[in-house]
Structures are given as C-alpha cells and as structure tokens.
Amino acid sequence: MATPGILLIVESPSPRTGAASSTWLQSAITPALQSGLPVFVVLGASNPAWERSLDQSGIDWGVCPDSMLGAAYMVAFGVHSNQHWNGWIIDTLGNPTSNPDHYRHLAEGLKHQEGSGECCSSCHYPIALSRCHAFELVRPWQPLDYLSPWSAMAAHKSYRH
Secondary structure: OOOOEEEEEEOOOOOOOOOOOHHHHHHHHHHHHHOOOOEEEEEOOOOHHHHHHHHHHOOEEEEOOOHHHOHHHHHHHHHHHOOOOOOEEEEEOOOOOOOHHHHHHHHHHHHOOOOOOOOOOOOOOOEEEOHHHHHHHOOOOOOOOOOOHHHHHHHHHHHHO
C-alpha cells in the first residue's frame, strides 16, 4: 500500500507574506524532508528561483493554475498530482509548529485508519486526511457541508483573520 505524503502549500508573495529567498525555502522544507515521507510543494505562482532550487534538491513541485481562487484549489491540485498517496498531510510552507516527528505521527495515524484523519472544526495545519476524502479534496468548488473536510478548513480560515 502506498504511504501518505506531505503537501506543502506555498502562498503567492503578497504584502502580507513578502518575498522569500531560496535559502528560506530550503530551510522551510527541511522538517517535511526529514520526516522521510514523500513531499510535494504546491506553488501559488511561478517563481523561477524556487523552481530551480526545488529541481536541484529533487523535490517534486507544481504551480497551481487556480491558486488565486484559494487554498482549497491549491490542495486540489496537489491531491490530484499525488493520487497514488494513501492520504495527505496538508501544511503551509514555513509553519513554525511543524516538525518531522509530528508529520510521522500523522502519517502513522493515516496508515491505521480509513477515517478522516486528524481534522475537526477547530483544526489547524498540518491537517491529515485519508484517501476517503480524495473525491471531496479534488472538488473544492462543491458546497460545504458538515461532512466535508473543507468545512473545517473554512472554520479555521475564519478564525485566522
């Protein structure tokens, strides 16, 4: 059976996030790489310096063409690109609370259950979701309901601002 993997979502540079260097990119990816799990970086916009850096490091990545529609579309792009994974640990690049042990713990939980993973109405990144959510994850335009993992992400987003 395939293993779960880590989707790292990278927001496009903005006045809030600012521009970041390739050195920052590499240090921000390090916890995910140290977990030993597959990693896929979803870029919100093309960044040639980052793309070169990711290629040179052998890290899989892609630029989400619909990133301006929100994080759900970036996750959909990453899940679609990694359908062979047995679940997804979704995180934002540079999350200060993420570490290799936590990623491994989330992955282990996904391996032993077919349920939703660690996601609830008060969840925060990283979020672990099993394959049973694949259909919902690749359809971010669907209406939100209490069964959808996006319900939790929408609640999370409203608390962040």
